[in-house]
Amino acid sequence: MTEALSPQEVGERLRIAREAAKVTQAAAAAALDVARTTVVAIEQGHRRAKLDELQRLASLYGVSLNALLRREAVQVDLKPRFRRMGEQDDGVDDAVALLTTLVQAELELEDLLGVQRSRNDPPERPLMPGDVVLQAEHDAAELRQWLGIGQAPIHDIVSLLELQLGIRVFVRRLPAKISGLYAYDEAAGPCILLNAAHPRERRAQTGGHELGHLISTRRAPDALYDGSPEASREERYANAFARAFLTPARAVMAMFRDVTAGSSQLTRRHVIVLAHGFGVAREAMVRRLEELDLTKAGTWDWFEHNGGITNEQARQVLGDAWSVDARKADAARPVSLRLGMLAREAWKKNLLSEGQLAGLLQLDRVEIRELIDAFEDEEVDDATSRPMF
Structure with missing residues (x-):
């Protein structure tokens, strides 16, 4: 053998x-x-x-x-790539090990089931001399057109990354200081790990940031920390790309005009509606308005020094549409939707036992049982549903 x-x-x-x-x-x-x-x-x-x-x-x-x-x-080992980035602490080392394990698990399940993952790597745009923020704006607009989403808001970046681009995306709880990881493997393709402990809007920003690295510095790994300084052109590009991709300039200008029609100043209500419309954090929305000269520089600082913009205020403005994190249930899932379906099929076909799946996916037996039961419940619901025609 x-x-x-x-x-x-x-x-x-x-x-x-x-x-x-x-x-x-x-x-x-x-x-x-x-x-x-x-x-x-x-x-x-x-x-x-x-x-x-x-x-x-x-x-x-x-x-x-x-x-x-x-x-x-296919065998994947991402740790040496991150070590080349410089000194890492235990939290990042553990996150890299987790990402490696999850990528390897997905590859093994695909191999067992005879599944060929569909990849749709976007065009690579290496950094050029000049203003990286302008480059990021252009590249983000180009990618939106390439994906066929135009100026539409992106309310579920994880599904876009996983299902439209074929990126291996995993959402697991990480130390609070780590926002996400990105790595590219020639065999496995682009891989991203996001922090499930962070709010949906912040996960979206991190996903956009890591997508920026896929576009510009594809083969260089990235570990994004909370409050990481923009110490390099690569990081400035990734941050600008995330802003431009999630809140495209023309769409922001159009929605800003509609939301603030007849107003002489930007209010909390305006910010809440705009942030909700684009699915981004309220601070990120105001910073983007400042960047596009739609409001004065320092506007967010003014809000912060005058009571901020609270969740309670958002609830009052948005009513039934308001949620602290509408996607938190998905973030709490131990595996992505695609990986969960692969695991369920492997178990259903007796290719792997519950114990083997637990070891493969770094979960306990209870979580694996819940995962299998959830898919069985969905199959029952599907069996009892009636066709439309």
């Missing part, structure tokens, strides 16, 4: 799986009842692993033997 791959290839795959599962070499050695130096030798390809050892290690790492030994199975 191991003849298809060399000992060096098997060893490298075992190392990637072990690190993704956060298992030490000592723990792996204990599971095999061998010395740690034996595990080192296996991972370096100096000693061929026996079949029973591979089975025990696969179980320990929460992966299938198929993923380890099939030559066609």
Whole structure:
């Protein structure tokens, strides 16, 4: 079974799986009842692993033997790319490991089910000399036209990224300071991890930021922190791209004209309606108005120094349309809609057990059971529905 791959290839795959599962070499050695130096030798390809050892290690790492030994199975390790960015703390290292695990899990499920992911990588636009903000405005408008969405607001950027562009998008709870991660792998394509603990509007901004990196610096990884300074042209471009993509200039100007018709000054009500219309944070909306010279510079600071714009005020203005986070239920899901469907199909076809799925997706058995039950409930609903024609 191991003849298809060399000992060096098997060893490298075992190392990637072990690190993704956060298992030490000592723990792996204990599971095999061998010395740690034996595990080192296996991972370096100096000693061929026996079949029973591979089975025990696969179980320990929460992966299938198929993923380890099939030559066609794609292996992904994103950690070295982020290490090249410079010194990282444990929070980012853990987030990178999680992103690597989730990408590998999706790839394995696709492989098991014989699914070919549809990719739709947008045109790459490397940074040119000159004003990166103007470049970002142009590139964001170009991408909107390429996607066929024109000037329309984007109320669900995760679905746009995942279903229209074929990006592997995952939403999991991360440390509050980490907004998101982006990486590009030649085999897996673009991959994004967003922080489920952040509000919907902030996740949208992070998604737009990481999309900006896909457009401009495709093969360079990105770790976005809360309040990260715009220390480079690349970061200034990504931030400007997110603003331009989520709140296109012409659409903002048109909605601003309609919402503020007859008013001589910008009010909280105007800001609340505009932010709701574009699905962005109220601060982001005002900053964009300032950038487009639709209001005076420093307007948001004035609001903040005079009581801010509260959720209660938003509720009063929007009524039934108001929600703290209308997409929070989706963000709380342990897997994306697409990954959840792949996992359910693998279980339904007896390709993976609940325990194997739990290890693969880094979830506990209760979460896996809830995931499967949710899809079973949806199938019952579908079976009882009646066709329209």
